[in-house]
Amino acid sequence: MNILVCISKVPDTTSKIAFTDNNTKFDTTNVQFIVNPSDEWYALVRALELKETLGGNVTIITVGPTEDDAIIRKALAIGADDAVRINAHPQDSYYVAAQIAEYAKTKNFDLILTGKETIDYNNAEVGGMIAELMGWEYITPANKLDVNGRIARVESEVGGETRVLECEMPLVISAAKGMADQRIPNMRGIMAARTKPIHVVEPAPIDSQVAITHFEMPPAKAGVKLIDPENMDELVRLLHNEAKVI
Amino acid sequence: MSVLVFVEASNGKIKKAGFEGVVYGKLSGSPVTAVVCGEADAAEVASLGEYGANHVLHVKKNYDAGALVDVMAAAADKTGASLIVFPFDNTGKAIAPRLSARLKAGLVSGALGVPTTTEGAFKVKKNVFSGKAIAEVEIKTDKKIVAFSPNSVGLQKSEGTASIEEFSPTVKESKIKLVETKKLEGDVPLPEAELVVSAGRGLKGPENWGMIEELAKVIGAATACSRPVADAHWRPHHEHVGQTGVAIRPNLYIAIGISGAIQHLAGVNQSKVIVVVNNDPEAPFFKAADYGVVGDAFQVVPRMIEAFKKFKASQH
Numbered sequence: 001m002n003i004l005v006c007i008s009k010v011p012d013t014t015s016k017i018a019f020t021d022n023n024t025k026f027d028t029t030n031v032q033f034i035v036n037p038s039d040e041w042y043a044l045v046r047a048l049e050l051k052e053t054l055g056g057n058v059t060i061i062t063v064g065p066t067e068d069d070a071i072i073r074k075a076l077a078i079g080a081d082d083a084v085r086i087n088a089h090p091q092d093s094y095y096v097a098a099q100i101a102e103y104a105k106t107k108n109f110d111l112i113l114t115g116k117e118t119i120d121y122n123n124a125e126v127g128g129m130i131a132e133l134m135g136w137e138y139i140t141p142a143n144k145l146d147v148n149g150r151i152a153r154v155e156s157e158v159g160g161e162t163r164v165l166e167c168e169m170p171l172v173i174s175a176a177k178g179m180a181d182q183r184i185p186n187m188r189g190i191m192a193a194r195t196k197p198i199h200v201v202e203p204a205p206i207d208s209q210v211a212i213t214h215f216e217m218p219p220a221k222a223g224v225k226l227i228d229p230e231n232m233d234e235l236v237r238l239l240h241n242e243a244k245v246i
Numbered sequence: 247m248s249v250l251v252f253v254e255a256s257n258g259k260i261k262k263a264g265f266e267g268v269v270y271g272k273l274s275g276s277p278v279t280a281v282v283c284g285e286a287d288a289a290e291v292a293s294l295g296e297y298g299a300n301h302v303l304h305v306k307k308n309y310d311a312g313a314l315v316d317v318m319a320a321a322a323d324k325t326g327a328s329l330i331v332f333p334f335d336n337t338g339k340a341i342a343p344r345l346s347a348r349l350k351a352g353l354v355s356g357a358l359g360v361p362t363t364t365e366g367a368f369k370v371k372k373n374v375f376s377g378k379a380i381a382e383v384e385i386k387t388d389k390k391i392v393a394f395s396p397n398s399v400g401l402q403k404s405e406g407t408a409s410i411e412e413f414s415p416t417v418k419e420s421k422i423k424l425v426e427t428k429k430l431e432g433d434v435p436l437p438e439a440e441l442v443v444s445a446g447r448g449l450k451g452p453e454n455w456g457m458i459e460e461l462a463k464v465i466g467a468a469t470a471c472s473r474p475v476a477d478a479h480w481r482p483h484h485e486h487v488g489q490t491g492v493a494i495r496p497n498l499y500i501a502i503g504i505s506g507a508i509q510h511l512a513g514v515n516q517s518k519v520i521v522v523v524n525n526d527p528e529a530p531f532f533k534a535a536d537y538g539v540v541g542d543a544f545q546v547v548p549r550m551i552e553a554f555k556k557f558k559a560s561q562h
């Protein structure tokens with residue numbers, strides 16, 4: 001079974017968020033970059049587990065410049081077999097999805113996995129766009145994934161219920177909490193990752209559809225109002241009369 | 247600017263995000279056509295007029311997300327809409343990106359307010375970096391899609407009626423089969439809950455969740471938890487909120503024995519009002535809170551339950 005896992009480079013979860021160039025660009029000074037958590041913990045790890053039981057190959061793909069090789073090596077150290085980097089700045093979700101679809105169309109993947117959302121731009125768009133461009137079915141969010149012959153069985157939690165879905169492969173799946181647990185790369189994995197191939201592919205001519213024009217910080221909170229722990233009637237009164245939420 | 251709004255319905259009822267989508271559509275342009283997808287009572291459908299719909303296309307069959315992409319594409323074609331509106335919830339996430347790629351219509355997901363169009367540039371603000379910043383995004387294509395964050399414009403009613411038409415476009419048969427549906431534990435589904443009671447490692451063990459469930463029950467809230475609590479299987483993983491779990495934006499979030507790590511806040515900082523109970527006055531969560539109670543959860547929560555019970559009784 002051949003699985004393509006899409007990974008995205010994002011700032012570490014504790015990064016200070018700041019902007020430059022008159023608040024039009026994300027300031028990357030001193031920012032540590034990581035593999036987007038749901039791409040790594042859920043999509044990649046589940047792909048590796050499936051490969052370990054069913055055989056096959058796990059390829060990771062990202063759209064980004066040379067600097068992204070660092071997070072690609074991290075994903076290879078966790079256990080992916082090989083990697084593809086589309087050598088371009090990821091302009092918007094459509095641009096990224098279209099580049100990945102262009103590449104995937106030339107190969108024979110059974111499954112394309114993405115994380116349910118990245119923690120930088122919080123778009124949750126790339127998976128669905130790839131599915132559409134490939135003409136494949138799409139399931140999001142996927143909280144469990146099993147494969148039996150040509151059939152993928154997915155559990156998807158939507159609106160207070162779990163839907164158990166079955167679909168013949170190929171399809172695109174966006175992975176969320178529940179699908180797998182984080183794997184820490186071991187020394188052997190890290191050594192092996194150094195020599196695994198990263199195929200660099202030049203981008204196809206594709207126009208982006210949206211662009212960020214400006215960043216701003218959210219309005220600051222007014223500050224916490226402390227309430228006497230002996231007096232919960234006061235809390236209830238404030239929630240009713242002042243905050244008007246109950 | 248003619249607007250098309252995706253409205254989800256099931257078991258006779260229209261989802262709250264569907265009403266809000268119509269309000270969002272009305273504030274963004276006109277005329278507004280609501281595409282109601284799923285079973286909905288006639289009165290529910292008609293009431294969309296009061297929220298701003300001029301016209302309703304009612305698709306009575308229950309379709310999955312893939313077929314709904316076909317439905318929305320057909321509706322866009324029929325109405326010639328230049329803006330299509332979805333809620334940024336799990337259903338919207340399964341449809342909007344596919345429609346965007348199909349129609350070559352630029353998409354902004356998680357919009358916070360209605361678009362502006364100064365000097366012909368269509369721009370809309372959205373959350374980025376898990377609520378730590380806001381970005382203004384321009385859509386450059388002729389057709390545009392916006393998926394709005396629930397509770398970003400709220401519900402506003404006025405006078406108004408909508409013409410209603412049954413709509414049954416042809417859709418491609420889905421290859422995805424629904425094998426079974428299991429109801430998740432808890433009476434109130436977390437992603438849509440208006441009130442949420444959440445607890446963390448400060449509760450010491452799963453045996454102490456009785457009071458959390460009771461508090462949630464008294465006020466009609468959903469229950470949630472921090473990541474280590476779900477990882478340790480003290481609570482089911484669908485309750486895990488935060489950057490790597492579910493992101494929520496209820497009206498009220500009560501956090502009990504949760505330190506307020508940045509990854510936790512990323513999933514809850516859009517809540518309208520935050521109450522924090524923690525015995526450590528230095529807990530970082532207090533900085534993100536509206537109301538704080540410095541005290542031992544095992545004493546504070548039972549008192550809170552009594553206070554809410556008293557309040558509920560006085561309301562009748």
Ligand SMILES: Cc1cc2nc3c(=O)[nH]c(=O)nc-3n(C[C@H](O)[C@H](O)[C@H](O)COP(=O)(O)OP(=O)(O)OC[C@H]3O[C@@H](n4cnc5c(N)ncnc54)[C@H](O)[C@@H]3O)c2cc1C
Pocket residue numbers: 013037445446447448449471472473474475486487488489490491502503504505506507508509510513523524525526529541542543544
């Ligand atoms: C990449 C990444 C992603 C992550 N994603 C998430 C995520 O999505 N969601 C998430 O929640 N976490 C996430 N985390 C973990 C996060 O960093 C914190 O470790 C976690 O949120 C802490 O959970 P907690 O507050 O329950 O526990 P703790 O940090 O242990 O805090 C327990 C709190 O309870 C208080 N307490 C103790 N006893 C009492 C008492 N008797 N009464 C009242 N208060 C008491 C303590 O003062 C303390 O503040 C992530 C971490 C990483 C690295």
